[in-house]
Amino acid sequence: MDQPDSHQPTSQQPMSVLNVAFSRIVTQAPLLAGTFGVFVTLVLFGALSPVGGIVGFLAVFAAVAVLPTSVVTVTRTADMPPPPPTLPTTNVGIFIDALTDPCLVLDRRSVVLHANEAARRQFPAIGNGNPLTFSMRNPELVQAIEGANRTGTSRSVELHETVPSETWEKVVVSPLRCPGVDWFEDEGRQLIVTFQSLTELKRADALRSDFIANASHELRTPLASLLGFIDTLLGPAAKDTAAREKFLGIMRGQAERMSKLIDDMLSLSRIEMHQHVRPTGSIDLAGLLREVREGLMMQARAAEIEIRLSLFEGPTTTTGDRGQLYEVFENLLENAIKYGADGKFVELSLAPSSRPGFVHQITVIDHGHGVEPEHVPRLTERFYRIDADTSRKKKGTGLGLAIVKHIVNRHRGQMSIKSSPGEGMRVDVFLP
Ligand SMILES: Nc1ncnc2c1ncn2[C@@H]1O[C@H](COP(=O)(O)OP(=O)(O)OP(=O)(O)O)[C@@H](O)[C@H]1O
Numbered sequence: 023m024d025q026p027d028s029h030q031p032t033s034q035q036p037m038s039v040l041n042v043a044f045s046r047i048v049t050q051a052p053l054l055a056g057t058f059g060v061f062v063t064l065v066l067f068g069a070l071s072p073v074g075g076i077v078g079f080l081a082v083f084a085a086v087a088v089l090p091t092s093v094v095t096v097t098r099t100a101d102m103p104p105p106p107p108t109l110p111t112t113n114v115g116i117f118i119d120a121l122t123d124p125c126l127v128l129d130r131r132s133v134v135l136h137a138n139e140a141a142r143r144q145f146p147a148i149g150n151g152n153p154l155t156f157s158m159r160n161p162e163l164v165q166a167i168e169g170a171n172r173t174g175t176s177r178s179v180e181l182h183e184t185v186p187s188e189t190w191e192k193v194v195v196s197p198l199r200c201p202g203v204d205w206f207e208d209e210g211r212q213l214i215v216t217f218q219s220l221t222e223l224k225r226a227d228a229l230r231s232d233f234i235a236n237a238s239h240e241l242r243t244p245l246a247s248l249l250g251f252i253d254t255l256l257g258p259a260a261k262d263t264a265a266r267e268k269f270l271g272i273m274r275g276q277a278e279r280m281s282k283l284i285d286d287m288l289s290l291s292r293i294e295m296h297q298h299v300r301p302t303g304s305i306d307l308a309g310l311l312r313e314v315r316e317g318l319m320m321q322a323r324a325a326e327i328e329i330r331l332s333l334f335e336g337p338t339t340t341t342g343d344r345g346q347l348y349e350v351f352e353n354l355l356e357n358a359i360k361y362g363a364d365g366k367f368v369e370l371s372l373a374p375s376s377r378p379g380f381v382h383q384i385t386v387i388d389h390g391h392g393v394e395p396e397h398v399p400r401l402t403e404r405f406y407r408i409d410a411d412t413s414r415k416k417k418g419t420g421l422g423l424a425i426v427k428h429i430v431n432r433h434r435g436q437m438s439i440k441s442s443p444g445e446g447m448r449v450d451v452f453l454p
């Protein structure tokens with residue numbers, strides 16, 4: 023939109039005739055000085071008599087005092103018209119350049135007059151001076167622009183793109199109305215198009231509903247089995263002591279599974295809630311790893327697995343939350359024991375970090391069946407299990423690695439998982 027015209031009338035006080043004449047003379051002083059010089063030269067060279075010179079100059083002087091200044095000014099601006107303001111230097115241009123969301127200004131034919139930096143970054147195909155439809159052909163967007171142009175009212179659409187990645191945008195097309203100008207008559211009317219990303223919101227929404235669906239499914243399975251056993255115990259097996267013993271044992275296992283699931287979900291939500299708060303405790307990692315190993319000794323023995331612990335001689339303290347870091351290494355070592363092939367060994371080690379920006383590196387290696395590479399990036403998703411039945415049999419909920427990832431993030435650490443089928447898995451945790 024253009025800036026206010028500097029020649030527009032302003033609300034000034036009426037001036038006296040003398041004042042007006044004086045102001046015109048002051049305004050045109052350079053012109054008068056030039057004219058005076060010309061007359062003096064003509065008199066000096068004898069081309070004009072002194073009287074003629076004086077009369078001539080006075081005539082010019084009088085003309086300047088009488089003629090309105092605007093005649094002179096308008097003539098001058100007509101000779102040398104200033105360049106029309108380009109959009110980025112106008113108020114709207116400056117304003118939309120300051121926006122961090124993509125924003126475009128279109129003319130009435132949908133030609134892009136201006137695209138701010140965010141728009142150029144997100145839609146590199148958009149070019150100033152080209153119709154928007156050259157780069158964005160979404161029919162709903164085209165319809166919204168056409169509607170806003172035709173009616174002079176805002177239109178809003180939701181764009182869902184799947185290439186190159188799945189994104190959602192809320193696009194609002196609004197008329198840039200100038201006060202006192204009829205939208206439908208205005209040949210220079212412009213539209214402003216703003217884009218607001220809904221991708222994060224949609225993803226969080228999908229994640230939440232997935233989580234609820236998964237959690238209720240995971241709880242429903244043991245609950246259904248419990249109800250089945252209770253019915254059997256109340257009915258056909260009411261007097262069968264041996265069956266009762268056996269069923270109660272299974273029921274206990276199912277109840278424990280439900281209890282672990284609820285504990286894990288609570289633990290995950292607690293960690294998420296405090297993810298932005300940095301832990302403050304001082305932790306000796308060597309001592310912590312020894313404790314984790316002791317805690318899982320029984321389980322390892324049952325699987326005939328040896329835990330080889332290798333610690334590094336040197337400072338092994340870090341800042342962290344002891345309980346949470348214990349959970350991290352317990353989860354990783356437990357996975358190594360659960361999914362590492364029976365009869366082999368697992369390695370747990372602490373060393374100086376090989377990754378720049380971190381101090382400690384804790385590594386857990388097993389020599390089990392490993393996983394296919396396509397599963398690796400998804401292992402830290404909630405409830406992600408390659409073989410749900412096997413995991414369930416091993417009392418797994420599929421939340422272990424999701425909890426590990428969140429705790430590591432909270433400690434400003436990083437985690438890397440490497441695995442190939444038949445060769446086991448290696449998990450590295452880097453801590454500051
Ligand atoms: N060391 C490993 N070797 C092979 N597969 C693994 C290993 N660690 C994890 N996985 C796979 O990744 C999945 C997710 O692991 P995660 O620790 O999150 O869940 P879980 O062990 O099934 O349950 P939880 O840890 O809650 O008891 C497992 O179900 C398993 O399929």
Ligand SMILES: [Mg+2]
Pocket residue numbers: 353356357418422423
């Ligand atoms: Mg696990």
